[in-house]
Amino acid sequence: MAIISPILQDYRKKHRIKQVGCFDGNKSKFISVPFNVRTPINGYNYYFDADSSLDGDKVVISEIAVVSATAQAQLFTSNGSNSVDNYPSAQLNRGSLYICDINQQVISVLPLSSLCAETNGGKPAFTWFDTQVWANCYILFQTQLTPATSYGLGFRITYFDKYINA
Amino acid sequence: MRYPFFTIFVKNKLKTMDNLIIKRSQIIEAKISGTPAVNNRYFFTDIPALSRLNIVIYGLEAFTSAQLSVSPQSSNPVVSTSTGICVTLRNQAKVEFAYQIPYYTLIRSNNAGLVVLFTPTTINLTDCYVQLTSTTSINANDVACFNLYYDFV
Numbered sequence: 670m671a672i673i674s675p676i677l678q679d680y681r682k683k684h685r686i687k688q689v690g691c692f693d694g695n696k697s698k699f700i701s702v703p704f705n706v707r708t709p710i711n712g713y714n715y716y717f718d719a720d721s722s723l724d725g726d727k728v729v730i731s732e733i734a735v736v737s738a739t740a741q742a743q744l745f746t747s748n749g750s751n752s753v754d755n756y757p758s759a760q761l762n763r764g765s766l767y768i769c770d771i772n773q774q775v776i777s778v779l780p781l782s783s784l785c786a787e788t789n790g791g792k793p794a795f796t797w798f799d800t801q802v803w804a805n806c807y808i809l810f811q812t813q814l815t816p817a818t819s820y821g822l823g824f825r826i827t828y829f830d831k832y833i834n835a
Numbered sequence: 836m837r838y839p840f841f842t843i844f845v846k847n848k849l850k851t852m853d854n855l856i857i858k859r860s861q862i863i864e865a866k867i868s869g870t871p872a873v874n875n876r877y878f879f880t881d882i883p884a885l886s887r888l889n890i891v892i893y894g895l896e897a898f899t900s901a902q903l904s905v906s907p908q909s910s911n912p913v914v915s916t917s918t919g920i921c922v923t924l925r926n927q928a929k930v931e932f933a934y935q936i937p938y939y940t941l942i943r944s945n946n947a948g949l950v951v952l953f954t955p956t957t958i959n960l961t962d963c964y965v966q967l968t969s970t971t972s973i974n975a976n977d978v979a980c981f982n983l984y985y986d987f988v
Binding site: 685765789 | 852853854855856857858859860861862893894896898900901902903904905906907909943944946947948949952954982986
């Protein structure tokens with residue numbers, strides 16, 4: 670039996686906190702975002718390819734992790750035939766991930782550095798996104814990436830089907 | 836079992852802690868306008884979307900330039916060596932429910948990846964402010980930058 674405070678109990682019930690030490694969800698997907706074989710431009714929205722399996726009408730995204738170049742040096746391009754260098758970890762502070770709903774209203778703005786577990790004590794970033802439209806989500810860089818070369822950015826998305834956990 | 840494939844249960848083996856789940860978030864900024872001065876109050880820029888009364892905040896995370904090189908409003912966050920900042924949050928009744936929290940203690944990477952949690956409360960963002968206890972490494976027009984985690988009620 671665990672004794673926890675009423676506020677923690679309430680937060681767990683409302684999906685505001687959960688215990689660290691686990692990756693949970695019943696599916697996981699690795700998403701790579703190649704920047705069209707060129708350096709990402711600051712101030713430009715890099716939208717994700719549409720993926721209905723990650724839309725909020727079907728699934729809840731329970732964790733988003735940026736996979737650093739230390740963990741995965743090369744990424745697939747969208748057609749899967751080539752690979753590009755993963756984004757340098759030291760420059761993750763230059764961009765943010767924007768999660769948006771069907772009306773393109775921003776649900777959450779997440780700096781890329783806070784999504785990288787390696788630089789945050791190994792703790793993944795837990796989420797509870799259930800209204801997002803993946804094709805409306807995007808990455809925005811606030812400062813130019815250096816050096817100028819082709820890069821991609823890799824995310825591990827953990828999610829579960831709504832109908833399983835309803 | 837709710838999550839059959841990826842859940843690694845550590846109960847009864849390790850003492851675990853809870854960490855915040857991001858439901859909705861908004862980056863907020865307090866600009867240090869003009870020459871930085873000790874004790875001055877630098878108030879947060881208004882975010883109209885946070886003025887709704889059906890919003891409660893439950894977590895706060897601070898960023899330095901090591902986490903975010905440029906803020907969404909194109910300002911420069913304070914650098915990681917600027918350790919002389921405190922933040923105060925006020926609610927709708929202007930009660931300073933979180934008074935002078937040291938900025939560094941709100942940075943996730945300094946807390947083993949844990950985000951600071953609050954009891955659910957409404958805030959009056961434009962009444963919230965940061966103060967400086969030292970101006971070392973802080974330049975004019977730098978911003979104290981935070982991610983505010985909130986939920987609808």
